Amino acid sequence: MSTAWLTDLARIYPPARLLTQPAQLAPYESDALTAYKTRPAAVVIPETQDEVIAAVRICYQHDVPFVARGSGTSLSGASLPIQDGLLIALNRLNRIVRLDPEERIAVVEAGAINLNVTKAASPYGMYFAPDPSSQLVCTIGGNIAFNSGGAHCLKYGMTSNHVLGIKAVLADGEVVTLGGDSLEGAGPDLVGLFVGSEGLFGIALEITLRLLPKPERYRTILAAYDSLTKAGDAVAAVVASGLLPGALEIMDRLAIEAAEAAVNANYPPNAAALLIVELDGEAQQVEEEFRRLKPIIEASGAYEIRVARDDADRMRIWKGRKSAFSAVGRLSPDYLVNDGVVPRSRLGEALTEIERLSAAYGMRVANVFHAGDGNLHPLILYNGREAGAYQKAEQLAGEILRLCVAYGGSITGEHGIGVEKRDYLPVMFGENDIETMHRLRRACDPKEIANRGKMFPGGGAPALHQAGPHPLEVAGVISRE
Amino acid sequence: MEIIDPMSATPLAPGSIPDVQAAVRDHTHIHPCGAGTKTALAAAPNGATPLSLTGLSGMIEYQPGEFTFTALAGTPLTEIAAILARNGQYLPCDPLLAEAGATLGGTVAAGANGPGRYRYGGLRDFILGVRYVDAAGWLVYAGGKVVKNAAGFDLPKLMVGSLGQFGVLVELTCKVFPLPEAYATLRLDLPSMEAGVAAIIKLTAQPLDLDSLDLAPSAAGATLWVRLAGLADALPGRSERLRGVLGGGETVSGAEEAALWRAVRELTWVPAGWSLVKVPLTPKKILGLEQHLMAQDIRRYSVAGQVAWIATADRARLDAILTQTGLNGLVLIGPPAQVRLGVQPGASFERRVKQALDPHGRFPTR
Ligand SMILES: Cc1cc2nc3c(=O)[nH]c(=O)nc-3n(C[C@H](O)[C@H](O)[C@H](O)COP(=O)(O)OP(=O)(O)OC[C@H]3O[C@@H](n4cnc5c(N)ncnc54)[C@H](O)[C@@H]3O)c2cc1C
Numbered sequence: 001m002s003t004a005w006l007t008d009l010a011r012i013y014p015p016a017r018l019l020t021q022p023a024q025l026a027p028y029e030s031d032a033l034t035a036y037k038t039r040p041a042a043v044v045i046p047e048t049q050d051e052v053i054a055a056v057r058i059c060y061q062h063d064v065p066f067v068a069r070g071s072g073t074s075l076s077g078a079s080l081p082i083q084d085g086l087l088i089a090l091n092r093l094n095r096i097v098r099l100d101p102e103e104r105i106a107v108v109e110a111g112a113i114n115l116n117v118t119k120a121a122s123p124y125g126m127y128f129a130p131d132p133s134s135q136l137v138c139t140i141g142g143n144i145a146f147n148s149g150g151a152h153c154l155k156y157g158m159t160s161n162h163v164l165g166i167k168a169v170l171a172d173g174e175v176v177t178l179g180g181d182s183l184e185g186a187g188p189d190l191v192g193l194f195v196g197s198e199g200l201f202g203i204a205l206e207i208t209l210r211l212l213p214k215p216e217r218y219r220t221i222l223a224a225y226d227s228l229t230k231a232g233d234a235v236a237a238v239v240a241s242g243l244l245p246g247a248l249e250i251m252d253r254l255a256i257e258a259a260e261a262a263v264n265a266n267y268p269p270n271a272a273a274l275l276i277v278e279l280d281g282e283a284q285q286v287e288e289e290f291r292r293l294k295p296i297i298e299a300s301g302a303y304e305i306r307v308a309r310d311d312a313d314r315m316r317i318w319k320g321r322k323s324a325f326s327a328v329g330r331l332s333p334d335y336l337v338n339d340g341v342v343p344r345s346r347l348g349e350a351l352t353e354i355e356r357l358s359a360a361y362g363m364r365v366a367n368v369f370h371a372g373d374g375n376l377h378p379l380i381l382y383n384g385r386e387a388g389a390y391q392k393a394e395q396l397a398g399e400i401l402r403l404c405v406a407y408g409g410s411i412t413g414e415h416g417i418g419v420e421k422r423d424y425l426p427v428m429f430g431e432n433d434i435e436t437m438h439r440l441r442r443a444c445d446p447k448e449i450a451n452r453g454k455m456f457p458g459g460g461a462p463a464l465h466q467a468g469p470h471p472l473e474v475a476g477v478i479s480r481e
Numbered sequence: 482m483e484i485i486d487p488m489s490a491t492p493l494a495p496g497s498i499p500d501v502q503a504a505v506r507d508h509t510h511i512h513p514c515g516a517g518t519k520t521a522l523a524a525a526p527n528g529a530t531p532l533s534l535t536g537l538s539g540m541i542e543y544q545p546g547e548f549t550f551t552a553l554a555g556t557p558l559t560e561i562a563a564i565l566a567r568n569g570q571y572l573p574c575d576p577l578l579a580e581a582g583a584t585l586g587g588t589v590a591a592g593a594n595g596p597g598r599y600r601y602g603g604l605r606d607f608i609l610g611v612r613y614v615d616a617a618g619w620l621v622y623a624g625g626k627v628v629k630n631a632a633g634f635d636l637p638k639l640m641v642g643s644l645g646q647f648g649v650l651v652e653l654t655c656k657v658f659p660l661p662e663a664y665a666t667l668r669l670d671l672p673s674m675e676a677g678v679a680a681i682i683k684l685t686a687q688p689l690d691l692d693s694l695d696l697a698p699s700a701a702g703a704t705l706w707v708r709l710a711g712l713a714d715a716l717p718g719r720s721e722r723l724r725g726v727l728g729g730g731e732t733v734s735g736a737e738e739a740a741l742w743r744a745v746r747e748l749t750w751v752p753a754g755w756s757l758v759k760v761p762l763t764p765k766k767i768l769g770l771e772q773h774l775m776a777q778d779i780r781r782y783s784v785a786g787q788v789a790w791i792a793t794a795d796r797a798r799l800d801a802i803l804t805q806t807g808l809n810g811l812v813l814i815g816p817p818a819q820v821r822l823g824v825q826p827g828a829s830f831e832r833r834v835k836q837a838l839d840p841h842g843r844f845p846t847r
Contacts, residue, residue, distance in 0.1 A: 182761035186811035192638025242659035443837035
């Protein structure tokens with residue numbers, strides 16, 4: 001391997017921020033899809049946007065593939081390094097450049113942590129709406145790459161709906177500025193195209209985000225059912241009623257048991273399914289919505305209904321939900337998070353079919369999902385130490401993805417394609433569709449060096465290795481949703 | 482093969498997707514348009530054959546329980562709105578010129594959101610999937626039909642405001658929301674535009690779920706319109722509270738209220754022969770722009786000061802002003818001369834996209 005590019009990098013990066021020793025590289029070998037592991041040739045840790053730009057230009061000049069990495073919480077292997085390539089770790093590029101409560105915008109660098117945007121905005125009574133469960137650690141750059149979601153997409157949309165402008169360095173080194181400060185644009189929505197591009201166009205450096213005033217009132221209901229079908233029907237009834245809740249979430253029996261064991265959520269005992277419905281907004285409107293929601297939930301066959309009394313009560317309800325995935329992880333050494341989406345009217349069918357597949361494969365599957373969006377998160381439990389177990393789990397996951405597409409849905413709602421689902425892209429899209437995406441990619445990255453091997457089918461097979469929980473999960477910092 | 486005279490006055494109006502593909506393949510320069518309500522954008526630039534999508538019309542898929550629909554690009558918005566309304570649903574981006582006949586495809590390609598986009602978002606926030614005919618005549622699909630989807634590049638969003646440059650939209654899938662039960666508007670006269678901008682900043686900082694928030698200069702200073710939407714029982718209380726925050730205001734309701742916003746949306750206030758220009762901005766940039774504009778330019782600052790609608794008889798002067806103030810604009814209505822004014826953000830990225838999707842320039846470059 002030629003090292004001229006490393007020499008070039010060393011002119012810009014001090015040794016402490018240009019890592020090449022195996023021991024230094026080890027922490028960067030995987031993202032949160034821990035079944036995959038690749039050692040890059042080097043890692044750089046830029047502290048300024050200019051350093052990122054310089055690194056990209058050096059890569060372009062020397063034909064070296066690179067991967068941008070935020071916090072490495074990708075569940076689809078999208079921030080997996082490329083062997084012999086460069087990993088650009090953006091965690092220190094994390095300044096909040098400007099926050100203007102009057103214009104309701106925050107301009108942040110790509111490595112800024114999602115929750116820190118809300119923390120910075122909260123003295124002004126504002127927040128950044130996209131709330132992936134990983135928001136304590138994941139970066140805005142990572143959120144941009146996937147168009148990440150969270151529990152409140154039903155009403156508030158995904159990351160893209162909250163991004164106004166992006167400054168980015170394209171893979172061939174040109175710096176572009178897309179969009180601006182306004183909610184509106186005139187001309188093609190270039191920001192919209194950049195969001196969700198999984199790092200294949202280049203690296204986002206600085207992002208202008210839209211802030212919202214914090215909702216004045218919340219009304220959170222927890223309902224327990226003796227069957228998953230009843231909970232699913234309740235979701236359909238709420239949606240059909242014309243109410244627009246901020247969140248509509250379901251957990252199944254296995255997920256509830258795990259949450260109970262992990263965080264003592266104090267959920268109603270023996271439930272086959274729990275439904276969380278949350279209304280938010282202007283107080284008077286929310287109270288009126290709540291009056292209308294009550295009879296719908298009362299008629300939905302729930303055997304226990306609780307209404308959060310105060311904010312602490314509300315947080316307790318959410319705590320079990322938000323920790324459910326890592327809690328389920330305690331039941332099994334390893335698990336795969338699936339991210340398929342089905343039309344909401346097919347939710348019941350999809351869950352029944354997943355149950356059948358689970359039995360057929362002899363693998364346990366827990367469900368915790370964004371019911372209001374039809375975004376399933378079947379959690380496939382396996383033991384990575386058993387020969388062939390990961391492959392079997394992946395096969396089961398694949399069947400679920402095909403099922404979602406057959407129902408008219410999608411292979412990913414919010415976690416992205418990455419390496420994990422790249423072979424399923426053709427299940428959803430035809431040759432022309434994928435070729436069009438290739439052309440857009442090459443227009444920004446003629447040498448295909450930015451995140452090479454991700455999203456598109458084919459590409460070098462990344463190395464599978466024995467799995468285990470994400471280091472941050474072990475530390476109890478994050479949990480999967 | 483039929484010979485089509487590019488100089489003929491009647492535009493091509495294919496009735497099926499394969500016919501659109503054939504029309505694209507048969508013409509080296511072709512310009513898609515809908516019902517032509519956005520006159521400046523609909524007119525085919527020099528030498529391009531106009532391709533009308535009005536023959537490609539109709540709702541294809543609509544299951545109310547899904548809160549999504551798929552329709553052909555030439556479907557009139559009024560048709561879509563009527564079907565949705567029967568099921569208690571609507572497109573919250575509040576599209577412009579619906580009653581004038583605007584089509585879904587033209588609305589997306591022009592990015593023509595109305596004042597009500599303030600509450601839940603514009604077309605970019607409600608578009609889920611597109612099918613379009615590309616420059617080689619192939620049918621391309623992108624996005625999906627479900628409300629949440631992160632698979633593949635987000636071409637549906639790129640098509641919002643694409644101005645026909647990248648392909649011919651033939652089918653679109655959008656998400657919809659429950660139709661508000663009732664509306665009420667508060668109108669407030671203010672002594673100056675400064676006071677108007679201050680009112681916008683004050684209102685938007687509060688946890689008030691406003692549907693629309695528009696400001697326009699008036700003889701006495703400025704007028705502010707604040708629209709509330711939601712459950713009927715909660716509206717009187719919410720209006721009262723809003724009046725308290727504003728320190729006054731006159732309530733407009735019923736037919737008068739609906740007519741007020743319809744006029745805004747239908748652009749009936751734009752004098753014949755003038756150009757209507759959309760300028761994205763933020764509340765704090767309003768006063769700076771006001772300094773440059775002439776008294777005779779008609780201005781309406783909509784979407785809580787996030788967009789200026791400017792009707793002008795002198796487009797060249799407005800172009801110069803926008804360039805000077807670092808803003809950009811899009812001409813929707815008026816003579817089909819240069820339609821993009823001022824400084825275009827991301828111009829070089831847009832050129833790359835154009836090069837990738839239409840390397841031989843079959844569709845006009847705007
Ligand atoms: C416990 C847990 C819970 C989660 N919960 C959710 C959830 O509720 N909803 C959800 O949507 N996701 C969730 N995720 C997935 C993940 O957190 C998100 O995808 C997140 O956006 C990734 O951010 P990151 O900073 O870790 O990015 P990384 O994993 O470091 O990178 C992700 C992708 O973004 C690219 N990238 C990173 N920075 C940039 C940049 N500046 N410019 C261009 N490309 C860039 C990378 O190359 C990679 O392709 C969860 C993950 C975990 C581990």
